[in-house]
Amino acid sequence: MLKGNLYVNILRFAVPLIISGILQLLFNAIDMIVVGKFSGSASMAAVSSTGSLINLITNLFIGLSVGSSVCIARRIGRGDMEEVSKAVQTSICIAFISGVVLTVFGILFSRKLLIMMKSPEDVIDLSTLYLRIYFTGMTATMVYNFASAILRAKGDTKRPLIALSIAGVLNALLNLFFVIAAKMDVAGVALASSISSYVSAILVLIVLISDPGMIQLDIRHLYIDREALKDISLVGIPAGIQGTVFSLSNVVIQSSINSFGGIVMAGNGAASSIEGFVYNAMNAFYQTCLTFTSQNVGAGQLKRSGKILFVCELFVVLTGAVLGYGVYLNGESFLRIYSDDIDVIAAGMIRMYYVCRVYFLCGMMDVFVGSLRGMGSSVLPMIVSLLGACAFRLVWIATYFRNHHDIQSLYVSYPYSWILTASVHFLTILFVYFRLKRNTGNETK
Numbered sequence: 103m104l105k106g107n108l109y110v111n112i113l114r115f116a117v118p119l120i121i122s123g124i125l126q127l128l129f130n131a132i133d134m135i136v137v138g139k140f141s142g143s144a145s146m147a148a149v150s151s152t153g154s155l156i157n158l159i160t161n162l163f164i165g166l167s168v169g170s171s172v173c174i175a176r177r178i179g180r181g182d183m184e185e186v187s188k189a190v191q192t193s194i195c196i197a198f199i200s201g202v203v204l205t206v207f208g209i210l211f212s213r214k215l216l217i218m219m220k221s222p223e224d225v226i227d228l229s230t231l232y233l234r235i236y237f238t239g240m241t242a243t244m245v246y247n248f249a250s251a252i253l254r255a256k257g258d259t260k261r262p263l264i265a266l267s268i269a270g271v272l273n274a275l276l277n278l279f280f281v282i283a284a285k286m287d288v289a290g291v292a293l294a295s296s297i298s299s300y301v302s303a304i305l306v307l308i309v310l311i312s313d314p315g316m317i318q319l320d321i322r323h324l325y326i327d328r329e330a331l332k333d334i335s336l337v338g339i340p341a342g343i344q345g346t347v348f349s350l351s352n353v354v355i356q357s358s359i360n361s362f363g364g365i366v367m368a369g370n371g372a373a374s375s376i377e378g379f380v381y382n383a384m385n386a387f388y389q390t391c392l393t394f395t396s397q398n399v400g401a402g403q404l405k406r407s408g409k410i411l412f413v414c415e416l417f418v419v420l421t422g423a424v425l426g427y428g429v430y431l432n433g434e435s436f437l438r439i440y441s442d443d444i445d446v447i448a449a450g451m452i453r454m455y456y457v458c459r460v461y462f463l464c465g466m467m468d469v470f471v472g473s474l475r476g477m478g479s480s481v482l483p484m485i486v487s488l489l490g491a492c493a494f495r496l497v498w499i500a501t502y503f504r505n506h507h508d509i510q511s512l513y514v515s516y517p518y519s520w521i522l523t524a525s526v527h528f529l530t531i532l533f534v535y536f537r538l539k540r541n542t543g544n545e546t547k
Contacts, residue, residue: 123382169338179400201241369449395476422462
């Protein structure tokens, strides 16, 4: 991360992340495919409509894993091994605590939150059952995310990929068994996801425990270091708040989608799942920019962070444009994987028309955020994102969508919000970069 050809090194780091993101998405995609094919549209809508709610509940703690990655990468860049160890122990402690909290909250409040989202009566019972079982695996999900963040901070994206690959294969096999053989419907796919999450978490914990170097985990003596917690929180809490409010705006959008009925819900869910593969491919460059920038800023190489941003933006635009438009052109074929219902496919294609073709704009926006957080600025991108994307979408729904109550007027809010937010992020980067350069008095290497 600190030397060598950035194009080559960034791709080496990002490609395993892309594959990991795709595999992680397969957990939910396989859930929808199996229930869509073997249980029907109502079950598919029940599973697909829960994604935004799950993200809403979990994103605050996922943001803390981002803070862990930045904190540990900075300390590695400075060569401070003792402080790295403290941050590793603290991160895994946070993972266990947050996982337990999320499990209890999800089981207790799933139905109430679905009612608030105006989930239809023919779907809400199935959605509630799915969520309650799904949240039994939340401790494992948190542990996997934090442990993977630790490994990424060191530059290791391959071993989390191996763990996720094993869990992904298990998830697919369990889905088929629970739904087709055991006739468990949505309960079966939720249970398969929960079990596979524990497998992936155990595997990455074994990697950390057996690591001979700076990120070795002592599972018998976990503790929270105050200074490490502070560093993690400074980046992680704003990142988590941003993700939570983003999810809140998506929950409001999902509630608006729910008003169009089960067919549109199923089509939207299938299209969202397919788009997710494109998003995760792009998101790998956000994580790459975040980690590379963090290590280089920690090592005093501020000038190199500008080059990192340029290379990551180039790759994310190419990835988003090629994959996004490719998915749209082959949208009907992809949607048939999820459902044979012609109306569901038609509803999914409407979303793809407005989102997939310009998805690279979302990738650009995220990479800007990665650069800002890597430079130690997490509050500014949070504020910009909340105003430029979340508040904009909520105002759009309250005004334009209310006067033009059709699904197209809802989807078009996405690209408009990406353009607005990315533009302001770019200006923010210039401000943060020159302020950091002035404050450090370092001409950079």
